[in-house]
Amino acid sequence: MSDDVPTILATSGGIGPGSRTRFAFTPLGHYAVELAGVSGRAPRVCFLATASGDNPAVITWLYEAAMLAGWHASHLTSFGMPNLPDPAAHLLEQDVVWVMGGSVAGLLALWRLHGYDLALRSAWEAGVVLSGISAGSLCWHVGGTTDSFGPELRAVRDGLGLVPFSNSVHHDVEEQRRPLFNGLVAGGELPTGYATDDGVGLVYRGTDLAEVVSEEDGKAAYRVEPDGSGGVIETRLEPRRLD
Template sequence: MPADEPTILATSGGLRPGERTFFEFSALTHYAVELAGVTGRAPRLCTVATALGDNPHVLHALAEAARVAGYEHSHLQLFPQPNVADPAEHLLAQDVVWVMGGSVANLLAVWRVHALDRAMRAAWEAGVVLTGVSAGSICWHVGGTTDSFGPELRPVTNGLALLPYGNGVHYDAEDRRRPLMQRLVADGTLPESYCSDDDAGLLYRGTRFVEAVAERDGARGYHLVREGDSAVETPLDTRLL
């Protein structure tokens, strides 16, 4: 059952330590599933951990999190080869695609080798809700800030660009994220951007920003625009889930 229109919930959260499992999905992920509008059956959720090289321990932990949440779970694996015959067809059969954090630069390169960039666009256009954390947030945008290349943050500007904005993640948790995002918007490296504190998310319908939401009181989203040679940052009204 697809969402009414193309939907992305880009987050810096949605996953937490579990009580009896390594991970549990938290309110942001549950909201993404709610956006899919599934009734009468378990929601189909596919996890994608390309950004961590399809680490088998992570894949197992995400499957456990999905089981605890009551979702019908699958994963899309690309290392050492795709684990399904037709990745594009597999994505189209989902209600929600949830993308794990890690190296967004590696994720984008590997997705393009396997034409997953086109497959993700097709799923999004068909109403499959796209969501994820960190790299799984930046990837849907034009780009953002990343530690994919080493400890020093650098820009990434070759995102899938389903959304015509930049994206800043971990905005309140990593000191270097905010000033670099502001510089990148100010000098035109990144376009108008939306950013999220840890435990906050950004909802888009089509390419239109709809709202900022959070699973922790005090976490919020931000809007960055270029004015002259500066970036102007505006905190967004953020709804607590």
């Protein structure tokens, strides 16, 4: 653990297909490690693939991607029991926690069942960088939009709430996201929040949005807030392009 400021990088990116492996970390994934400020040793990155049912193949692919990146990888599972005797202590030893996508509703239920929600909050408060893609972005917020319940997107309102905002991911590529998110915020069902196009990440320092970054050209984030008359104000936030 290297960063002394609670930090979250919530993304709609960070990992993609590898040339020789199933996954490879892209600039947003590498930026999560950069935010941890590690020097002189391999960064310690713990993977949580809870949202994909702790799929052993996904975990293997993440280890392969970490090996290519030069990271020291570990993982924490929930099915059918935690794989570590003291998950909270293990998380505190990490530089970065990376959460994969999938069912955010299932992820939140299992994390609370095993106390990972409290352990992750403690790690965040201690300076471990929390990051991830899709469900691994939504989970840190108050709530957002999810396909956890089926192809028709629905609201999720019981996120960990480490930051006091709502979140929408894949905002430019999934046609249901924008209208549902805007409607939920307009109606007061979700608080003011931030949405990300694919390839864009939100950097929170403490509970404040500090930076918007992107690994793709032409993409953006959006602040969505009620306009006081039943609609929303959607403000485009231009990101800093990562190399």
